[in-house]
Amino acid sequence: AIRFLSKQRPERVRLLGDMLCREDFDLVLLQEVWSEQDYSDLKVKLGSCYPFSHYFRSGVIGSGLCVFSRFPILDTFLYQYSLNGYPYMLQHGDWFCGKSVGLVIIKISGIIFNVYVTHLHAEYCREKDAYLPHRLVQAWELAQFIRHTSKVADVVLLGGDLNMHPEDVGIRLLRGWTGLRDAFVEATHFEVSGRGRVGSQDTPRAPHLPCHLSQGCEDGCTLVPSNCFTVKSELLPFPLGIRIDYILYKAISNYTVKCEELKTTTGAVPGMDIPFSDHEAVMATLHIQRQGQAMDTTFGTAESALADVVTEARTEVGVGLRVAQRQRYSSGRMALLALLLLLLQAAAALGVLLGLDAGQPFPKLSFCLLAFLATGILLLATGLHLFHTMEVKMLHGTEEQMRMVLRALQERP
Amino acid sequence: AIRFLSKQRPERVRLLGDMLCREDFDLVLLQEVWSEQDYSDLKVKLGSCYPFSHYFRSGVIGSGLCVFSRFPILDTFLYQYSLNGYPYMLQHGDWFCGKSVGLVIIKISGIIFNVYVTHLHAEYCREKDAYLPHRLVQAWELAQFIRHTSKVADVVLLGGDLNMHPEDVGIRLLRGWTGLRDAFVEATHFEVSGRGRVGSQDTPRAPHLPCHLSQGCEDGCTLVPSNCFTVKSELLPFPLGIRIDYILYKAISNYTVKCEELKTTTGAVPGMDIPFSDHEAVMATLHIQRQGQAMDTTFGTAESALADVVTEARTEVGVGLRVAQRQRYSSGRMALLALLLLLLQAAAALGVLLGLDAGQPFPKLSFCLLAFLATGILLLATGLHLFHTMEVKMLHGTEEQMRMVLRALQERP
Numbered sequence: 001a002i003r004f005l006s007k008q009r010p011e012r013v014r015l016l017g018d019m020l021c022r023e024d025f026d027l028v029l030l031q032e033v034w035s036e037q038d039y040s041d042l043k044v045k046l047g048s049c050y051p052f053s054h055y056f057r058s059g060v061i062g063s064g065l066c067v068f069s070r071f072p073i074l075d076t077f078l079y080q081y082s083l084n085g086y087p088y089m090l091q092h093g094d095w096f097c098g099k100s101v102g103l104v105i106i107k108i109s110g111i112i113f114n115v116y117v118t119h120l121h122a123e124y125c126r127e128k129d130a131y132l133p134h135r136l137v138q139a140w141e142l143a144q145f146i147r148h149t150s151k152v153a154d155v156v157l158l159g160g161d162l163n164m165h166p167e168d169v170g171i172r173l174l175r176g177w178t179g180l181r182d183a184f185v186e187a188t189h190f191e192v193s194g195r196g197r198v199g200s201q202d203t204p205r206a207p208h209l210p211c212h213l214s215q216g217c218e219d220g221c222t223l224v225p226s227n228c229f230t231v232k233s234e235l236l237p238f239p240l241g242i243r244i245d246y247i248l249y250k251a252i253s254n255y256t257v258k259c260e261e262l263k264t265t266t267g268a269v270p271g272m273d274i275p276f277s278d279h280e281a282v283m284a285t286l287h288i289q290r291q292g293q294a295m296d297t298t299f300g301t302a303e304s305a306l307a308d309v310v311t312e313a314r315t316e317v318g319v320g321l322r323v324a325q326r327q328r329y330s331s332g333r334m335a336l337l338a339l340l341l342l343l344l345q346a347a348a349a350l351g352v353l354l355g356l357d358a359g360q361p362f363p364k365l366s367f368c369l370l371a372f373l374a375t376g377i378l379l380l381a382t383g384l385h386l387f388h389t390m391e392v393k394m395l396h397g398t399e400e401q402m403r404m405v406l407r408a409l410q411e412r413p
Numbered sequence: 414a415i416r417f418l419s420k421q422r423p424e425r426v427r428l429l430g431d432m433l434c435r436e437d438f439d440l441v442l443l444q445e446v447w448s449e450q451d452y453s454d455l456k457v458k459l460g461s462c463y464p465f466s467h468y469f470r471s472g473v474i475g476s477g478l479c480v481f482s483r484f485p486i487l488d489t490f491l492y493q494y495s496l497n498g499y500p501y502m503l504q505h506g507d508w509f510c511g512k513s514v515g516l517v518i519i520k521i522s523g524i525i526f527n528v529y530v531t532h533l534h535a536e537y538c539r540e541k542d543a544y545l546p547h548r549l550v551q552a553w554e555l556a557q558f559i560r561h562t563s564k565v566a567d568v569v570l571l572g573g574d575l576n577m578h579p580e581d582v583g584i585r586l587l588r589g590w591t592g593l594r595d596a597f598v599e600a601t602h603f604e605v606s607g608r609g610r611v612g613s614q615d616t617p618r619a620p621h622l623p624c625h626l627s628q629g630c631e632d633g634c635t636l637v638p639s640n641c642f643t644v645k646s647e648l649l650p651f652p653l654g655i656r657i658d659y660i661l662y663k664a665i666s667n668y669t670v671k672c673e674e675l676k677t678t679t680g681a682v683p684g685m686d687i688p689f690s691d692h693e694a695v696m697a698t699l700h701i702q703r704q705g706q707a708m709d710t711t712f713g714t715a716e717s718a719l720a721d722v723v724t725e726a727r728t729e730v731g732v733g734l735r736v737a738q739r740q741r742y743s744s745g746r747m748a749l750l751a752l753l754l755l756l757l758q759a760a761a762a763l764g765v766l767l768g769l770d771a772g773q774p775f776p777k778l779s780f781c782l783l784a785f786l787a788t789g790i791l792l793l794a795t796g797l798h799l800f801h802t803m804e805v806k807m808l809h810g811t812e813e814q815m816r817m818v819l820r821a822l823q824e825r826p
Contacts, residue, residue, distance in 0.1 A: 057810035058495070060802050074821075076814065077561050082471070082493060098803065103561070148490050148516070152564040365777050372785045379792075389473050390511065397470035401489065408487075 001277075003035045007229070008274055013038050015269050016276050017045040020068065024049055025283070026108070028068040029117040029159040032277075034097070039066050052106075056117075059098020065117045065160075067104050075105040079145045082394040083134040085121055087387065094121050094131075101142050103149060111255065111288060114153035118142060118160040120170075126237075133320020135163065136313050137398045139170035143177040144401075154255050155288060156180065158248040161279060166243055173313045176306040177405075180248035183284045184220040187262035216264040217241060222280045226267050229278035247284045258287045307409045314402040321395040328388035335381035341374045414690075416448045420642070421687055426451050428682050429689050430458040433481065437462055438696070439521070441481040442530040442572040445690075447510070452479050465519075469530075472511020478530045478573075480517050488518045492558045495807040496547040498534055500800065507534050507544075514555050516562060524668065524701060527566035531555060531573040533583075539650075546733020548576065549726050550811045552583035556590040557814075567668050568701055569593065571661040574692060579656055586726045589719040590818075593661035596697045597633040600675035629677040630654060635693045639680050642691035660697045671700045720822045727815040734808040741801035748794035754787045 001009050020028055020042075028050065033039050039055045046053070050068035056078050057063065063080075067073070079101050085094040101118040120142075121135045129135075139162075150156045158180060164171045166182070174180065217224050221241030225232055235241060251257045264280040348362065414422050433441055433455075441463065446452050452468045459466070463481035469491050470476065476493075480486070492514050498507040514531035533555075534548045542548075552575075563569045571593060577584045579595070587593065630637050630653070637654030638645055648654060664670045677693040761775065 057806040057813075058803075059806065060799050062806065073817075075561075076817070077557050078495075078810070079492065080495060082491075096799075098806075144490050148488075149561040365781060368778060368781050368785070372781070372788075375785075376788075386473050386509075390471075393470040393472065393475065393511075397491070400470075404486075404489070 001032055001034055001038055003037075009035075009038075012274060012276055013041065015272065015274075017042050019269070019276065020046055021049050023283075024070075026070050027106070027115065027157075029115070030066050030068070031117065031119040031161045032064040033066050034061050034064050036062060042066075042068070054102070054104055056100060056102040058100045060096040061093075061098075063098055063100040063102065064119060065100065065102045067102065067115065067117055069104070069106055071106045071108050073104050073106055075103075077103045077149065079103075079141065081120075081138040081141055082397075083137045083391060085131060085134060088384070092122065092124060099138065101145055103145075105153070111154045111290075112152070113155050113157060114146075114150040116142075116146060116156070116158040116160075118158070118162070120161070120163045123163050130323075133317050133323070133395060136170050136173070136316050136320075137394060139164070139174045140177075140313065140317075140398055140402065143174050146178050146180070150252065152252075154251065154253045155257055156250050156252060157286075159246065159282070161245050163244050169309065169312050169316060171246075172309045175248070176302065176309045178248075178250070180250050181257075183247040183249060183259040183262050183282075183286070184243065187259040187284070189261040216262065217266050217280055219243060220262065220264060220282075222264060222282060223278070224267070224280060227275050227278060227280065228268070229275065245279055245282050247282050249286060251288070254291055256289050256291055258289075260285045260287045303409055303412065307406060310402050310406050310409070314399055314406070317395055317399045317402065321392065321399060324388050324391040324395055328385060328392055331381045331384035331388055335378055335385055338374045338378035338381060342371065342378065345371050345374065414445055414447055414451055416450075422448075422451075425687060425689055426454065428685065428687075430455050432682070432689065433459055434462050436696075437483075439483050440519070440528065440570075442528070443477075443479050443481070444530065444532040444574045445477045446479050447474050447477050449475060455479075455481070467515070467517055469513060469515040471513045473509040474506075474511075476511055476513040476515065477532060478513065478515045480515065480528065480530055482517070482519055484519045484521050486517050486519055488516075490516045490562065492516075492554070494533075494551045494554055495810075496550045496804060498544060498547060501797070505535065505537060512551065514558055516558075518566070524567045524703075525565070526568050526570060527559075527563040529555075529559060529569070529571040529573075531571070531575070533574070533576045536576050543736075546730050546736070546808060549583050549586070549729050549733075550807060552577070552587045553590075553726065553730075553811055553815065556587050559591050559593070563665060565665075567664065567666045568670055569663050569665060570699075572659065572695070574658050576657050582722065582725050582729060584659075585722045588661070589715065589722045591661075591663070593663050594670075596660040596662060596672040596675050596695075596699070597656065600672040600697070602674040629675065630679050630693055632656060633675065633677060633695075635677060635695060636691070637680070637693060640688050640691060640693065641681070642688065658692055658695050660695050662699060664701070667704055669702050669704055671702075673698045673700045716822055716825065720819060723815050723819050723822070727812055727819070730808055730812045730815065734805065734812060737801050737804040737808055741798060741805055744794045744797035744801055748791055748798055751787045751791035751794060755784065755791065758784050758787065 001013060003009070033042070033055075036055060036057075043053050046068055050070055052069040052071065052073045054067050054073055054076050055062075056065040056076075058078060058080050063078070081099050081101070084097070084099045085092055087095045089095065097119075099119055099121060101116055104115050104117075106113045106115060120138045121131045123129055123131065123135070146156060146158065156178075162171060162174075166184075175182065218240045221238075221243050222245035223230055223235065223243075224241030225235045225239065226241075230241075247259075247262070249257050249259070262282065262284045264282050265276060266280065268275050345367065349367075414426060416422070446455070446468075449468060449470075456466050459481055463483055465482040465484065465486045467480050467486055467489050469478040469489075471491060471493050476491070494512050494514070497510070497512045498505055500508045502508065510532075512532055512534060514529055517528050517530075519526045519528060533551045534544045536542055536544065536548070559569060559571065569591075575584060575587075579597075588595065632653055634651075634654030634656050635658035636643055636648065638648045638652065639654075643654075660672075660675070662670050662672070675695065675697045677695050678689065679693060681688050758780065762780075
């Protein structure tokens with residue numbers, strides 16, 4: 001829902017508000033609500049059914065993340081990912097959003113829920129994904145943030161647009177390192193509707209197809225060719241669509257969580273010719289039960305598999321590190337060359353001023369344009385050099401953290 | 414310890430290494446180790462007495478934070494503050510460090526320690542402190558980070574250069590919102606030496622005075638006029654110096670922590686004419702004892718005082734918000750004016766090209782220089798506008814979080 005850019009935005013935000021009011025979820029996690037005005041409008045509209053809400057601010061545009069809840073929000077916290085694309089990739093724009101993970105803590109019937117909502121860097125080209133290292137750093141930081149902040153929670157929920165296919169290394173890393181389970185995989189029923197649900201919805205960009213809210217898309221896909229806002233050519237290799245929006249969960253203390261049913265929207269809003277969003281919403285009904293002992297056994301039983309995933313992720317981060325180091329080097333060299341050119345020009349100008357230069361003077365206009373160009377390149381290359389220096393630092397730091405974790409995993413009996 | 418800039422850096426890093434080896438602390442938290450090479454050198458030198466260590470990478474220069482420990486580091490995590498000065502304040506340079514708080518988790522005799530090391534934005538002018546809102550946002554994020562990540566720890570330790578005087582609103586906010594206690598205030602003995610200690614040291618910038626390692630500075634000051642690296646004129650209103658480096662602590666579960674003794678260095682290294690750093694090191698001996706019930710009662714007993722501090726901090730953040738909004742507005746207007754000028758020039762140039770302009774043509778060189786200037790201003794003002802937009806977002810977000818906390822505090826019985 002980008003202001004001025006996204007098609008039929010006000011209409012779709014209105015439809016979304018209507019649907020959320022009608023469906024009466026317990027908890028709604030939204031992504032890509034870029035306009036704070038849209039959030040405020042939703043907040044007013046949903047005031048009676050979802051009295052508690054929070055919008056997470058970050059970056060130039062905003063994180064796009066917000067939460068609506070039937071139950072009081074006890075606390076919130078935001079973690080902004082250290083890497084999130086490049087400011088000069090204006091056509092991709094991820095950098096300007098300050099992509100983050102938001103945490104809200106809520107209590108329902110005495111059970112403490114740590115609820116995380118996030119939106120990771122988009123994948124613009126699956127064959128040659130230049131952003132893979134950044135998305136992996138984000139997945140790693142997301143996992144670390146969840147691990148470090150959820151230790152006294154009873155139940156952990158994560159909902160959002162992870163921009164990763166179910167078997168991608170990033171999501172395996174996230175699941176392995178946190179012990180979170182995928183509601184779609186665990187769901188007892190898929191494509192049936194129910195009560196007491198958690199909804200995650202990536203809001204809308206640009207419309208029309210038949211829809212059945214009581215059914216889901218095949219394979220739980222959330223980016224489907226039948227949605228009129230999706231780019232059909234990008235989905236050519238995936239005729240059914242792709243699943244990149246998730247609801248993940250785990251119980252930490254003496255509780256069990258089961259996903260009773262999961263559903264997705266399937267294109268246009270009932271009775272309309274546009275869908276809510278370019279992504280289909282994921283809706284889960286979770287059954288939470290108190291019991292004698294914790295069920296969080298996933299983590300302990302799959303340590304060697306986890307070590308493999310961390311190794312794989314570390315390799316990818318290492319590849320990204322090498323690329324960033326090359327970019328840092330070449331931008332630094334470019335800045336140095338521009339500086340040399342400027343110094344040369346300054347020397348020539350000084351020579352002319354002092355009357356030392358006997359030869360043909362350089363044409364003033366070209367001389368001035370060249371100085372202009374050199375200054376521009378110097379500023380740009382210096383900026384790039386600083387940015388890639390930060391990128392190298394963060395990739396290096398993540399790689400080292402992963403190495404530490406691997407060592408710890410290998411040392412365990 | 415800035416490479417090429419700080420005076421006698423290699424010598425002071427060597428002296429610091431010697432002292433750390435000799436004193437044999439349990440845990441050492443260093444700030445302003447800007448050069449990774451210095452960290453690596455220290456790591457090699459301290460390998461036998463402190464087998465475990467971690468360096469936190471962030472920003473362009475690096476966070477400067479590192480930890481040396483006699484006990485295994487189980488896990489680490491870094492949180493980079495969302496606001497940290499301005500990239501165009503090159504002479505202050507804080508922005509380039511990517512100021513952060515680092516967390517290391519260690520276990521000593523079965524007791525889990527969450528150890529935090531941090532360095533907040535410097536205060537360059539106490540009378541008119543333009544960075545106060547940023548430092549307050551950092552203090553708030555530090556407190557929130559500690560609260561959310563330390564819930565299962567037995568003991569929480571925080572050491573570092575907070576760049577705040579003991580009664581400043583930021584440190585009161587931090588203490589109030591986390592329940593951390595100030596080792597200097599709590600210390601049973603001050604100016605005596607002992608064993609089993611935690612050291613926090615802001616490493617060195619530029620040298621000479623008598624020193625007594627077994628004694629501390631008056632009032633526990635860590636930035637003292639007698640240190641040859643400090644700027645005397647800045648300390649004129651404080652003849653004894655100021656206390657801006659801290660060791661704070663609390664017990665969370667069934668433990669009590671007491672500060673048995675605290676000491677600081679007092680200028681030059683014994684037998685030398687230079688100190689380790691421009692800041693004096695703080696060294697604490699903590700006594701930790703298991704007991705029946707948690708002692709973390711500070712938080713509950715002082716809620717109305719906490720509400721006052723949060724209100725005060727929120728007011729300051731609000732002042733910063735208004736300034737940032739003005740800066741965002743004026744940089745946006747400047748960018749718009751530069752764009753208009755460029756468009757006007759383009760129209761004029763097009764007029765001349767098409768032969769529409771009958772009058773005297775504008776001199777080429779001046780025309781070109783003006784275009785150069787306008788482009789420069791456009792780029793700069795756009796960059797500033799984006800930066801101040803982010804600043805507004807984060808100040809606004811913090812103000813709102815504080816309002817939420819205040820409401821919760823007021824609603825409590």
